Amino acid sequence: MTTTDLAAGQGVAPRTLPKAGAALDRWRVPLTIAVLAVLPFVLPSQALAVNVLIYGLFTVGFNLLFGYTGLLSFGHAAFFGTGAYLTGMAIALLGFGWFPAMLTGIVGASLLSVVIGALSIRTRGIYFCMVTLALAQLVYYVALQASGWTGGENGLRGFTVVKADLIGGFSVNLLNPLAKYYFIMFFAALALWFVSRVLNSPFGAAIEAVRENETRARACGFDVERTKLLSFVLSGALCGLAGTLSALHLSIVPLDALGVHTSSIVVMMTMLGGAGSFFGPFVGALVFLLIEDVASLWTTHWQLIVGIVFILFVLFLPKGIWGSLIQIVRRRRAS
Amino acid sequence: MDLELILMQLFSGLALGAILVMVALGLTIVFGMLGIVNFAHGALFMVGAYAGLWVAAQTGSFWWALIVAPLAVGVLGMLIERFLIRPLYGRTPDDPLLLTFGLGYVLVEAVRITFGTDGIPFSAPDALQGVVDLGVGYFPIYRLFVMGVVAVILLLLWVALEKTRFGLIVRAGARDPLIMKVLGVDVSRLWLLVFGLGVGLTALGGVLAAPMRNVSPEMGTLVLAEAFVVTVIGGMGSLLGAVVAGLLVGVAVSMTALFAPEMATIVMFGLMALILLVRPQGLFGRPAGA
Numbered sequence A: 001m002t003t004t005d006l007a008a009g010q011g012v013a014p015r016t017l018p019k020a021g022a023a024l025d026r027w028r029v030p031l032t033i034a035v036l037a038v039l040p041f042v043l044p045s046q047a048l049a050v051n052v053l054i055y056g057l058f059t060v061g062f063n064l065l066f067g068y069t070g071l072l073s074f075g076h077a078a079f080f081g082t083g084a085y086l087t088g089m090a091i092a093l094l095g096f097g098w099f100p101a102m103l104t105g106i107v108g109a110s111l112l113s114v115v116i117g118a119l120s121i122r123t124r125g126i127y128f129c130m131v132t133l134a135l136a137q138l139v140y141y142v143a144l145q146a147s148g149w150t151g152g153e154n155g156l157r158g159f160t161v162v163k164a165d166l167i168g169g170f171s172v173n174l175l176n177p178l179a180k181y182y183f184i185m186f187f188a189a190l191a192l193w194f195v196s197r198v199l200n201s202p203f204g205a206a207i208e209a210v211r212e213n214e215t216r217a218r219a220c221g222f223d224v225e226r227t228k229l230l231s232f233v234l235s236g237a238l239c240g241l242a243g244t245l246s247a248l249h250l251s252i253v254p255l256d257a258l259g260v261h262t263s264s265i266v267v268m269m270t271m272l273g274g275a276g277s278f279f280g281p282f283v284g285a286l287v288f289l290l291i292e293d294v295a296s297l298w299t300t301h302w303q304l305i306v307g308i309v310f311i312l313f314v315l316f317l318p319k320g321i322w323g324s325l326i327q328i329v330r331r332r333r334a335s
Numbered sequence B: 001m002d003l004e005l006i007l008m009q010l011f012s013g014l015a016l017g018a019i020l021v022m023v024a025l026g027l028t029i030v031f032g033m034l035g036i037v038n039f040a041h042g043a044l045f046m047v048g049a050y051a052g053l054w055v056a057a058q059t060g061s062f063w064w065a066l067i068v069a070p071l072a073v074g075v076l077g078m079l080i081e082r083f084l085i086r087p088l089y090g091r092t093p094d095d096p097l098l099l100t101f102g103l104g105y106v107l108v109e110a111v112r113i114t115f116g117t118d119g120i121p122f123s124a125p126d127a128l129q130g131v132v133d134l135g136v137g138y139f140p141i142y143r144l145f146v147m148g149v150v151a152v153i154l155l156l157l158w159v160a161l162e163k164t165r166f167g168l169i170v171r172a173g174a175r176d177p178l179i180m181k182v183l184g185v186d187v188s189r190l191w192l193l194v195f196g197l198g199v200g201l202t203a204l205g206g207v208l209a210a211p212m213r214n215v216s217p218e219m220g221t222l223v224l225a226e227a228f229v230v231t232v233i234g235g236m237g238s239l240l241g242a243v244v245a246g247l248l249v250g251v252a253v254s255m256t257a258l259f260a261p262e263m264a265t266i267v268m269f270g271l272m273a274l275i276l277l278v279r280p281q282g283l284f285g286r287p288a289g290a
Helices: A003-009 A019-026 A028-042 A046-068 A077-092 A098-120 A126-145 A177-200 A202-212 A214-219 A224-250 A260-273 A280-298 A302-316 A320-334 B003-034 B041-059 B062-088 B094-115 B141-163 B165-175 B177-182 B187-209 B219-234 B239-259 B261-278
Strands: A163-165 A171-173 B131-133 B138-140
Touching (some): A019 A028, A019 A320, A028 A046, A028 A280, A046 A202, A046 A260, A077 A126, A098 A126, A126 B219, A171 A177, A177 A224, A260 A302, A260 A320, A280 A302, A280 A320, B003 B041, B003 B165, B003 B187, B003 B219, B041 B062, B041 B219, B094 B219, B141 B165, B165 B177, B165 B187, B177 B187, B239 B261
Antiparallel strands (some): B131 B138
């Protein structure tokens, strides 16, 4: 049985949504892009908007693995950080242009995710979380020790991209915050379109089948290991792209980009927004960064507030903001 | 390289490993019984170290810290199980894991608020300072003391689990909690105690480690990763595995530090990767699905 037969015949969840829901689903990519496009004018600061973009994309990549495939990784900083570091190193040490440097970052993060993915999917369930965390720590310590290349604890500096040259003599002035925002948004939009296609493809149904019931997916003839690994690598590549964009945005790569904290915030953002939903990641990133932005105004210990909010979500709203909204709407319609 | 130095480093590794054994035991006991991974385990290790620091400052005695701090943090663990984790039983195993992860965040921040963000030095009592001649070389007394305490705890645990009625119930509960309920055992009280025990063990590890490491709010992060490495190598849920793998990792890290200091932390993750390749269930773990 091929993947296509199965996806057509017996989808995992009933995909018939109410009319408005179906429209929302069909137009999810243009809708997200439209919202992102006005973000710099709606949010209190443009810096916040860029962060929503970058961390939202990071969360989209993570959500593909956690929300849709059901694998909870605590080591996704490894891909975000590797994407960022390799981009910076390609520019600073090898003199690459911005685009080849971006490709270096994405390819590097993908290769790393092949290695980490292949090792960690040998384990299941709770083990998986522990192994991904430990392997990401390994990458962190390697970067810390290889300070000749990475700058060690001080982070990587000295690769500012002022102007991104495009084909045909055009160029984007990255010193203009708004131009930079739309420059980054272009790549985020591409990634969103790609993720949407992946989710609609037979492979998208396959990963959800693995999440819902691994044994049954296996019995249906899916190569579960290969499906998981492919999802892991796609997720790693997307997170690598987010890291790459973060490096171009900040012009520095802090060592913390590889640290546990970075792996943690992506988990929190996903849970806040709603795991396994298309809009959830950006909602989660927005809410998390807003809490950080507002709370850090009056206390340096904003992480305490974020942590408590997160615990309350796990206890009372495990589907996250967007996931719970969908649930409420569906219940209303059913009654 | 002379033999004396290697032997010294071997002893250092065993002392380091003894701490890891405490932390990994707590993690693996909780997993074996409750089926959840406590992501706040590293943070509770750190809370244990700070509790020890505080008690020692109040009473002026390291010995009180050694006894009171683990008990107090163990009670904190029981409160966590009762009010935060218990509502999550019956949901996916990811939920308690995510919850404890958020809790770890909160604990680190709470300690930062209470004790400040800087590291605090904590010295061993005078009686345990200095070195002792072991015939093959001089060795810090405090590290020997740590190994001794851990050995005693292991012995007590072994007796409690293998020779008492309580141990019998715990082991049976790990096998099949439903049957235990049918037989009239109050499983939820058992889980409360086991969670408290697991947290108490890691807190004791924290107090013992305090004079050997700098006490800082971030000290739990590395410990959590180390404990994961140890449990993956030893086999999740296996007590013997936690002991063997803890000592193994301690010695491996310490020996690498002798030859290539910059590789010391990296080597244990490499060891874990190797185990995953050749024996994914760990040295003493049951194969998946069994």
